Amino acid sequence: MSKDLQISGVSYVLSRTLLDDIEIAFRAGEVTALSGPSGSGKTTLLSVAGGLIEPTSGSATYDGRPMWQGTGDPRPEVAFVLQVYGLVPILSARENVSVALRARGVKPAEADERAEAALARFHIADLGDRQVEELSGGQMQRVALARGLCVGSEVLLADEPTSELDEGNRGLVLSELRKEADRGAVVVVATHDPAVVGACDRHYVIDEGRLTDHVAAVDLAHFAHPERRLIEEAAPPHFDEDAPAVLAPEPVEGEPVPAALPRHRAESDAAFRRPSDA
């Protein structure tokens, strides 16, 4: 049996539906990108996929076994790189990595040695003794990556692992994620970064908790404009289908009256079109 991470008919409902009948096979040996607008359900899907939360219906299974174990603890073969890092601020960078190994039964001396090597993978071996609370956001992100990747997990779920990194470090992270896939792991990366998506083997897009079926049409550049994202998070274009045209700018005395601007959602915004719109 292939060691894929199978998401079968997964829905997750709280006061509203956060995931709606998701069907994906995350393949072993591949790096898969998961993208979509902010709040579309990427983190929620990773949480179901890794066994942190129980789906309302459907299942996540790896190697034929359910990810949800009834406790919210992930299976031992799963590792996360969390969006908020999940580091212990008062521990050193090395200790933060080492505890993940010790929790998996690695003896302290060996865990420290492997932690050192994991930090070196992300070019932060020199920060090993530094308390995490003294690190920059990008440095913390690399510690979280070192911790996620050091355990040699079979399933690696990374939530926006490059959001704080410059181009050079992003390339480094991508090549390390690739190594994880090359040794046979399932690697899933939730990301807004087109460069990350471009480096992955497969790409799925979520919109309002649903998997879209027009992946090829996604305008990747859309995700790269933080200012545009901020505007759209305040008033997502796909939520206001019937919104009137944006108000015309104030007229300036002595100049022709300006025409109303076109609607915010442009025809080219395929990334945010629902499949039913196509």
Ligand SMILES: Nc1ncnc2c1ncn2[C@@H]1O[C@H](COP(=O)(O)OP(=O)(O)OP(=O)(O)O)[C@@H](O)[C@H]1O
């Ligand atoms: N515990 C919760 N209770 C209620 N709503 C929740 C809960 N967790 C998440 N949500 C909502 O579920 C939706 C999906 O959230 P999620 O974090 O999965 O999105 P995302 O695609 O990862 O977003 P981002 O790109 O901003 O990280 C959001 O509208 C969020 O507000």
